[in-house]
């Protein structure tokens with residue numbers, strides 16, 4: 485008898501699904517099935533791989549409501565944000581279908597070397613083999629798509645372990661791929677907890693790569709235990725955004741509110757540290773606090789819900805604890821501080837200090853700290869003072885300041901006149917330092933999921 489993974493509705497707590505959990509033995513079977521499917525898939529013509537990915541995109545699009553409801557229930561994500569994730573994943577699959585047709589190398593001018601005369605050189609991009617994909621709960625469809633779609637586009641087979649809290653969406657996605665014509669074995673799913681199922685997948689010697697999105701401690705652990713494999717790590721951040729006095733507040737205020745509280749703050753590029761110039765403190769804060777208070781917290785299935793439940797009781801308790809701890813250490817709570825079970829009302833803090841957990845660690849909760857500054861260089865220094873380096877935002881009309889931020893910040897992406905949260909699915913995306921290793925965004929993931937194969941003809 486298998487062990488069962490129980491999946492719950494995060495708002496009601498009801499069981500909404502049950503899947504067999506995989507131990508080391510089941511993981512081994514899945515890896516071997518994927519490996520067996522690889523030779524035929526890797527030699528499937530690009531136009532055929534493209535057609536399957538584009539068909540899968542169309543099927544996800546047709547089933548938008550079913551996907552949206554599944555995400556809203558198993559992840560607790562508000563309906564409108566769940567629907568947005570589905571729309572984005574249709575784009576991710578479409579980009580991957582298009583990318584499948586343009587995976588190519590280039591020629592190398594061999595006679596640039598005195599030893600290379602009379603030779604013709606070029607390189608190809610070859611798939612790696614089996615890619616192990618391990619994903620988090622907060623985007624149960626699109627972050628899975630970001631691994632599966634480019635891997636398949638490039639001709640790899642995949643063993644996917646979705647987050648144990650949110651595996652049902654991945655099952656629906658796999659169904660779309662199967663119906664679109666993906667051959668058996670090319671995508672294998674294994675379900676279960678990280679320390680058992682994930683660990684077995686990471687340690688398995690046969691996959692060529694581990695592609696992981698999740699928390700920094702698990703990422704560091706994976707890097708130590710993956711062995712001689714390629715590893716891509718998409719990890720966390722304590723993202724920040726600067727708002728200069730010349731910012732367009734009509735655009736910046738609602739965007740900052742959404743960026744801090746969408747998906748109950750459980751987004752890796754969620755706005756956690758907001759640096760506002762003191763000259764616009766009152767104008768910005770009056771609107772920012774009013775719009776935060778107006779957010780609707782509750783059942784994610786309600787079409788007008790803004791903030792649904794957090795993923796677990798522990799996550800909600802931790803959010804509460806960090807806020808209370810900051811207040812005990814001298815911070816001021818301007819809005820929020822209310823919790824009912826997994827529902828946490830958006831919290832806005834000020835008078836925080838850099839060493840407080842709400843500032844220096846990844847909160848991954850509906851809380852934001854606002855810091856007022858006088859000098860732009862100080863704001864840049866405070867924003868950059870982080871062990872993480874995923875994305876950062878800056879609102880300014882001044883090109884010199886924008887380019888100064890680009891030069892000064894060690895992050896994977898800088899958004900000018902937007903917050904840290906902006907992402908579309910074909911741009912390069914990933915972090916530096918504790919935020920990870922490597923980049924996703926379909927074309928960039930394809931690059932990391934292929935090996936260069938150099939070819940040289942001696943014509944002498």
Ligand code: NAD
Pocket residue numbers: 618619620621622623627645646647648676677678679681682683686697698699700702703705706718719720721751752753846848874914915919920
């Ligand atoms: P998590 O690290 O707890 O879990 C992520 C996945 O890793 C899950 O599937 C889990 O089962 C698995 N896992 C756990 N322990 C494992 C082990 N020992 N071996 C192998 N796999 C293991 O993260 P989470 O709570 O699901 O997600 C939140 C984190 O993900 C946050 O830190 C967030 O910033 C990060 N995140 C990053 C990005 C990005 O693109 N950079 C996107 C979304 C989320």
